[in-house]
Amino acid sequence: MINFNDKDFLINPYPELAKLRSAGKPVWHEEAQMFLAGNYDDANAVLRNKSLGRIFKAKEPESEWSTFNWLHADSILDSEPPKHTRLRSLVSKAFNKNIIESQREIINKIVDGLIAEIDSKNGDFDLIADFVS
Numbered sequence: 001m002i003n004f005n006d007k008d009f010l011i012n013p014y015p016e017l018a019k020l021r022s023a024g025k026p027v028w029h030e031e032a033q034m035f036l037a038g039n040y041d042d043a044n045a046v047l048r049n050k051s052l053g054r055i056f057k058a059k060e061p062e063s064e065w066s067t068f069n070w071l072h073a074d075s076i077l078d079s080e081p082p083k084h085t086r087l088r089s090l091v092s093k094a095f096n097k098n099i100i101e102s103q104r105e106i107i108n109k110i111v112d113g114l115i116a117e118i119d120s121k122n123g124d125f126d127l128i129a130d131f132v133s
Contacts, residue, residue, distance in 0.1 A: 002016045021039050047077060055080050056078040056079065076091065114130070114131050118131065
């Protein structure tokens with residue numbers, strides 16, 4: 001099972017994530033005390049199922065989970081109203097249609113430059129390392 005603290009996993013998570021996806025269903029992760037949804041359909045179903053709840057509870061021991069806890073404490077995905085509503089209203093102001101449209105030219109320029117860099121690698125690239133970050 002995935003060891004989220006393993007240096008090799010942090011460097012290259014893809015082999016472990018491929019194993020998770022190959023299970024074809026959510027898999028119980030004992031250490032995390034939760035199911036891991038390895039494919040889009042399962043993750044989407046979990047995120048849309050209100051009966052599962054999304055109120056974040058910090059994992060323990062804090063010494064081992066501090067980064068995870070920090071990342072998830074104010075996640076819009078892990079929140080229910082009224083916190084979710086407050087966070088969504090803050091985010092929606094920055095990502096409304098007019099704001100995004102006003103950024104089209106600069107976004108296109110950045111994406112074109114990133115794609116040009118990928119093209120120079122003869123098709124061998126890592127989407128996260130070479131494009132997203």
